[in-house]
Amino acid sequence: MPVYNHQNIEKKWQKYWRRKNIFKAEDESSKPKFYCLDMFPYPSSYGLHVGHLRGYTISDIIAKKRLMEGYNVLHPMGWDAFGLPAENFALKTGVHPAITTQKAIKNIKKQLISSGLGYDWSREICSCSKDYYQWTQWMFLELYKAGLAYRKKAEVNFCPSCKTVLANEQVIDGKCERCQNIVSKKQLEQWFFKITDYAERLIDDLDKIDWPDRIKIMQRNWIGKSEGTEIIFQIPNSEFQIPVFTTRVDTLFGCTYIVIAPESSIIKQLKPKISNYKEVLDYTEKAKTKSETERLAEDKEKTGVEIKGIKAINPINNEEVPIFVADYVLTEYGTGAIMAVPAHDERDFLFAKKYNLSVKEVIQPVNSQTEFPEKAFEDDGVLINSGVFTGLSSFEAREKITQYLSEKKLGKKAVYYKLRDWLISRQRYWGAPIPMIFCPKCGWQAVAENDLPVLLPKIKDFKPGGEGESPLVKSKKFLQTKCPKCGGLAKRETDTMDTFVCSSWYYLAYAFWHKRKNQKGSILKEHKNLIKFWLPVDLYVGGAEHACLHLLYARFFVKALKDLGYIDFDEAFSKLFNQGTIYHEGAKMSKSRGNVVSPDEIFKKYGADTLRVYELFIGPADQACQWQDKGIIGSYRFLQKVWQLLDRFETQSKKMKTIETSLPIKKLLHKTIKQVTEDIESFKFNTAISSLMVLTNEMEKAEQLAVSDYELLIKLVAPFAPHLSEEIWQRLGHKASIFFENWPKYDKELVKEEKFIFIIQINGKIRDKVEIEKGISREKVEEIVFSREKTQKWIKDKEIKKIIFVPDKLINLVI
Ligand code: ANZ
Numbered sequence: 001m002p003v004y005n006h007q008n009i010e011k012k013w014q015k016y017w018r019r020k021n022i023f024k025a026e027d028e029s030s031k032p033k034f035y036c037l038d039m040f041p042y043p044s045s046y047g048l049h050v051g052h053l054r055g056y057t058i059s060d061i062i063a064k065k066r067l068m069e070g071y072n073v074l075h076p077m078g079w080d081a082f083g084l085p086a087e088n089f090a091l092k093t094g095v096h097p098a099i100t101t102q103k104a105i106k107n108i109k110k111q112l113i114s115s116g117l118g119y120d121w122s123r124e125i126c127s128c129s130k131d132y133y134q135w136t137q138w139m140f141l142e143l144y145k146a147g148l149a150y151r152k153k154a155e156v157n158f159c160p161s162c163k164t165v166l167a168n169e170q171v172i173d174g175k176c177e178r179c180q181n182i183v184s185k186k187q188l189e190q191w192f193f194k195i196t197d198y199a200e201r202l203i204d205d206l207d208k209i210d211w212p213d214r215i216k217i218m219q220r221n222w223i224g225k226s227e228g229t230e231i232i233f234q235i236p237n238s239e240f241q242i243p244v245f246t247t248r249v250d251t252l253f254g255c256t257y258i259v260i261a262p263e264s265s266i267i268k269q270l271k272p273k274i275s276n277y278k279e280v281l282d283y284t285e286k287a288k289t290k291s292e293t294e295r296l297a298e299d300k301e302k303t304g305v306e307i308k309g310i311k312a313i314n315p316i317n318n319e320e321v322p323i324f325v326a327d328y329v330l331t332e333y334g335t336g337a338i339m340a341v342p343a344h345d346e347r348d349f350l351f352a353k354k355y356n357l358s359v360k361e362v363i364q365p366v367n368s369q370t371e372f373p374e375k376a377f378e379d380d381g382v383l384i385n386s387g388v389f390t391g392l393s394s395f396e397a398r399e400k401i402t403q404y405l406s407e408k409k410l411g412k413k414a415v416y417y418k419l420r421d422w423l424i425s426r427q428r429y430w431g432a433p434i435p436m437i438f439c440p441k442c443g444w445q446a447v448a449e450n451d452l453p454v455l456l457p458k459i460k461d462f463k464p465g466g467e468g469e470s471p472l473v474k475s476k477k478f479l480q481t482k483c484p485k486c487g488g489l490a491k492r493e494t495d496t497m498d499t500f501v502c503s504s505w506y507y508l509a510y511a512f513w514h515k516r517k518n519q520k521g522s523i524l525k526e527h528k529n530l531i532k533f534w535l536p537v538d539l540y541v542g543g544a545e546h547a548c549l550h551l552l553y554a555r556f557f558v559k560a561l562k563d564l565g566y567i568d569f570d571e572a573f574s575k576l577f578n579q580g581t582i583y584h585e586g587a588k589m590s591k592s593r594g595n596v597v598s599p600d601e602i603f604k605k606y607g608a609d610t611l612r613v614y615e616l617f618i619g620p621a622d623q624a625c626q627w628q629d630k631g632i633i634g635s636y637r638f639l640q641k642v643w644q645l646l647d648r649f650e651t652q653s654k655k656m657k658t659i660e661t662s663l664p665i666k667k668l669l670h671k672t673i674k675q676v677t678e679d680i681e682s683f684k685f686n687t688a689i690s691s692l693m694v695l696t697n698e699m700e701k702a703e704q705l706a707v708s709d710y711e712l713l714i715k716l717v718a719p720f721a722p723h724l725s726e727e728i729w730q731r732l733g734h735k736a737s738i739f740f741e742n743w744p745k746y747d748k749e750l751v752k753e754e755k756f757i758f759i760i761q762i763n764g765k766i767r768d769k770v771e772i773e774k775g776i777s778r779e780k781v782e783e784i785v786f787s788r789e790k791t792q793k794w795i796k797d798k799e800i801k802k803i804i805f806v807p808d809k810l811i812n813l814v815i
């Protein structure tokens with residue numbers, strides 16, 4: 001029998017699947033639906049590497065199994081095509097991003113098809129095409145009309161290398177998520193989405209979805225719900241008050257000064273009373289150049305300036321405390337001011353040490369006496385030096401003191417979130433233009449729905465401006481327009497949208513994309529039924545790096561669209577799976593590190609089926625793993641063996657085909673059906689593959705093998721190695737695709753573990769018997785034996801000198 005010639009066969013089946021629409025979803029069907037989604041890739045000009053393909057293989061295996069299980073499967077694909085990578089590549093090569101992007105899409109699509117991935121291409125979307133971004137713009141207008149999109153001047157993150165502002169989520173440890181350069185701060189007027197309105201629901205609804213805990217925890221922390229107390233500190237002889245937010249109102253008696261953030265408007269308001277105003281102002285100017293992480297870091301030296309001429313009154317004991325301005329307090333969080341308790345907060349402690357401020361202990365650890373602290377004691381404890389509250393636990397005191405303050409109208413319970421509004425303007429060319437117009441008379445006006453899309457003009461010079469000016473400013477034709485309200489001369493917004501806006505709704509588009517007409521109005525309303533039919537997504541597969549980016553933004557969109565009445569679910573992704581990253585030569589596989597392995601070579605040499613098997617045989621699907629060029633041979637050999645088994649049925653006489661499989665092989669086959677079925681459901685593809693390898697080896701050795709049993713093996717292999725399986729299936733005489741066959745069911749009788757009577761001897765005499773399964777390990781047997789009361793009685797407290805173990809027979813304890 002010749003070796004399996006993947007080169008001819010794989011192409012043949014890829015064509016067949018497309019021609020026969022094998023993987024096309026049905027919009028009307030009595031079958032249960034299954035929506036299996038991959039995070040759509042950005043069309044990199046460098047193509048895909050084998051690391052990218054891992055996630056796509058995972059979702060494809062599940063989708064193919066579901067199809068065989070009788071589901072109506074939607075498994076679509078598209079392109080996250082706007083954004084910096086495409087634009088930067090275009091800048092480097094001098095070719096327009098529209099051209100490079102189309103070229104990249106063509107190449108990647110070829111790679112995906114060559115991998116045997118079964119997508120319904122009739123629903124392909126491309127976020128940079130005008131018929132898609134028209135609706136991205138429409139979504140913007142919907143949010144704008146609902147008051148969820150707004151413009152404000154704020155201190156924003158600016159990446160000097162990407163020359164654009166960024167959202168908070170796109171700044172990782174003070175660095176740009178795209179280029180890893182240090183991000184600076186700038187005062188700019190920008191467009192924001194009011195994601196903070198949804199902070200609470202974004203936390204609460206995490207309970208409704210089956211996502212990895214890791215991702216849920218990251219989102220919870222990012223949203224950062226904090227429950228505490230807002231306390232009012234009055235400024236004597238003035239009507240001014242400074243509200244502070246604390247989670248530790250139990251430490252209020254230990255407050256020895258208060259701090260306001262440098263950006264606080266209170267400073268200006270109090271100007272006439274401040275005796276060192278210039279010094280304060282100089283400090284606030286300097287603070288602007290520091291990043292948030294720098295400001296908050298515990299180990300950085302604290303800086304600040306006392307605001308002289310005014311004091312604040314601690315409402316719990318009417319003590320006067322000094323007021324400082326210091327950059328370790330942020331304007332954007334809580335009230336932008338804090339009560340400082342150096343004895344119990346490390347940052348306050350360091351600050352107090354530096355500026356010689358008093359440290360007053362008010363919390364004592366339970367069961368211990370404190371010495372003079374070298375460090376703040378930050379835990380909960382028992383109150384001391386706290387008037388009538390002395391002796392209470394921190395927990396009780398927080399309730400009681402808050403209540404006391406509320407009665408005096410000087411405090412109340414408060415909840416704050418760390419989450420900030422999502423900054424969506426970008427001063428870059430390759431994005432969806434923000435559909436707004438500025439009229440000198442009427443102010444900001446939304447573009448009329450009927451005038452969408454606002455087309456991205458084809459300009460030659462799309463280099464970003466030095467100071468964060470969108471390149472679109474240079475296109476006079478684009479810039480100058482009429483005010484939708486008064487008809488007078490007006491200017492278009494020249495910023496484009498963050499590409500995470502494009503990806504915040506694409507999973508809805510797949511439900512109806514093949515049915516859309518070039519229409520105006522609401523695409524979501526028109527296709528409400530299809531959205532209802534397909535969504536939510538049953539399985540979403542993609543990278544964990546999106547935890548607080550795409551996965552947070554998309555959740556916000558769903559909630560906003562639900563509130564607007566377009567959809568009727570709270571969460572779009574019922575189940576999420578994050579594939580593990582592939583490492584190569586000691587680093588994460590990536591173009592920038594120069595350690596990528598291209599799938600194209602492997603397609604040629606070993607075939608896509610081999611690659612698919614190896615992608616998952618390499619290690620647990622949710623864990624990082626090392627790519628080894630040599631490792632791929634094992635997967636190749638496995639598929640060759642599956643192929644060679646076919647020989648028996650192609651060359652031997654008809655009579656041979658009726659041969660019965662021996663019982664041990666039959667049992668192994670049914671155990672394998674059970675294991676593969678269950679392993680795929682729990683994403684344990686590697687153990688599923690190894691059990692298929694064991695079965696194939698045993699079948700190879702077996703003298704007798706019924707064709708019907710071989711067919712069961714092929715069905716199990718089909719989701720992993722679809723081309724090979726189709727080819728074998730056809731050669732076995734079947735006319736239809738193997739993916740229209742039913743997924744194998746195991747015979748319950750055949751997978752039953754055999755039990756037998758195991759003998760327990762003490763000093764060679766039979767003292768006990770136990771029924772156990774055949775083939776279980778020594779450790780397991782010992783565990784069972786020693787947990788038996790009867791055995792224990794015989795041993796009592798005597799020392800066991802020796803244990804003799806005869807597998808599947810007996811154990812003898814020598815005492
Ligand atoms: C007094 C205090 C005493 C505090 C103590 C802590 C320990 P979460 O919400 O969990 O992060 N804080 C409040 N607003 C701030 C701001 N704008 N910038 C910087 N820090 C701010 O923690 C809330 C605590 O963070 C608050 O409780 C406040 O310090 C600080 F022994 O108030 B605490």
Ligand code: ZN
Binds near residue numbers: 161163177178
């Ligand atoms: Zn950057």
